[in-house]
Amino acid sequence: MTTDTAPAADPAAPSFDLGTLRSASTAEMHLRHPITQVSLDWVWTIAGPGHDATIKLQNEFARDRLIEEKAKEQARVNGKKWKSPETSAEEERSKFVRRISRRVLGFPPCNLNGEKLTYSPEAVFKLLNDEEFGWLFTQLVEFLGEDASFIKGSATS
Helix, strand or coil: CCCCCCCCCCCCCCCCCHHHHCECCEEEEEEECCCCCCEEEEEEEEECCCCHHHHHHHHHHHHHHHHHHHHHHHHHHCCCCCCCCCCCHHHHHHHHHHHHHCCEEECCCEEECCEEECCCHHHHHHHHHCHHHHHHHHHHHHHHHCHHHCECCCCCC
8 A cells, every 4th residue: 555645845845936036126115104103105216236226326435434444544554543534414414415316216296285296316416415305314314224024024924
């Protein structure tokens, strides 16, 4: 007498596929009303961790840090005191906003004070740099800081 049984599972076989947790190249950020948290039906496309725009930005940050470290080391070797370049808080914030805004790849048109606002890198920068739209900046920073923003759910994970 023969019985049909499934072969025993290999206990050494992995239980999940790590590839299902790979970050997406882009993700959609659904903007919410800053008070009610209700969706605004306005969706921004954001560059993910492996997107060329993000990699270029990370390389820029790293290059700036290396240039600063080199200047510090050069001053130390020459027996001089290193002094960081003087910049205002506004200049530093603007520089950061300009960089982070480059991760926004697009958004559908909307109205701003009765006029049509269409996507452009400059439009994104102006919105994010406008203190009256600080909630946009906050939502973007929070979105970028969440790994889950770029990891797509999988039925097999």
